[in-house]
Amino acid sequence: MSGAPTVVNETPTVEPTAEETETELPFSTEDPYATEEPVYAFGPEGEIDKLADEKGWEYDGTYSTASAFVKDICESLPISSIQADSRPEWLVESGNLEGDKKAILQAGIPKLCPKWATALKQAVSGDYDQWYSSGTYVVSSKPAAEGQDETIPPGTYRAEGKMENCYWERTSEAGEIIDNNFATSARKITVTIRSSDGQFTSEGCEVWKPVK
Structure with missing residues (x-):
């Protein structure tokens, strides 16, 4: 017996195009070259850091921020006189x-x-x-030239504190002693240096400060 032929309906397969197979990526509006805005601490420290950045001020690289540099100076000023410098003098030198x-x-x-x-x-x-501090100074109102001995202006100076074996002397330009004193123990010593003096020398005394 002959049967009727079987008819198979085949739907042609359509291959997707390359464009259709690509996954659409979301569009980014971010600038890849943009840098993050700095965040500053609240308060005076942040104000200092922001101002320093805006002005482009440069400071010692050992500090992370400008305010850290200022803080260190603030903490150092009270003890700067230990080195026999006045506070302004220490800031300069x-x-x-x-x-x-x-x-x-x-x-x-x-x-x-x-x-x-x-x-x-x-x-x-x-x-x-x-x-x-201790040492020998040439008496002069002019600052010492580079490579020359340090100078001390004429005037009245006072050393205060617990002093033992403090010696001072005023001498002429030729080195002759005009006045001197040795104190085995003292709390306060005042000396007036004349404009006609040549040198002033002290050893073992506290810091000499001008008397106002």
Whole structure:
């Protein structure tokens, strides 16, 4: 018996195009070259850091922020006199007013340690008292030239504190002793240096400070 032929309906397979197989990625509006905005601490520290960044001020690389530099100076000022320097003198001679550091301190000290604002102002202006430790100084109102002996202006000076075996002397330019004294124990010693003196020498005394 012959049967009717079987008819198979085949649906042609359509291969997807390359464009259709690609997965559509979400479009990003972010700038790959953009940098994050810095976040500053709340309060005076953040204000100092923000100002320093805006001005492009540079400071010692050992500090992470400008305010950290100011904080260190604020903590160092109370003990700076241990080195026989007045506070303004220490600020100048330590190099902390060089470059942008002066501007950072002028902005930061009034915010973080305002009691030292006057010392900073004196240091910037150059109008401040100098203190003198042990040693020999040439008597002169002019600052010492580079490579020359340190100078001390004529005037009255006082050393205060617990002193033992303190010796001082005023001498002429020829080295002749004009006046001197040796104190085995003292709490306060005052000496007036004349403009006609040649040198002033002291050893074992406290710091000599000008008497106002």
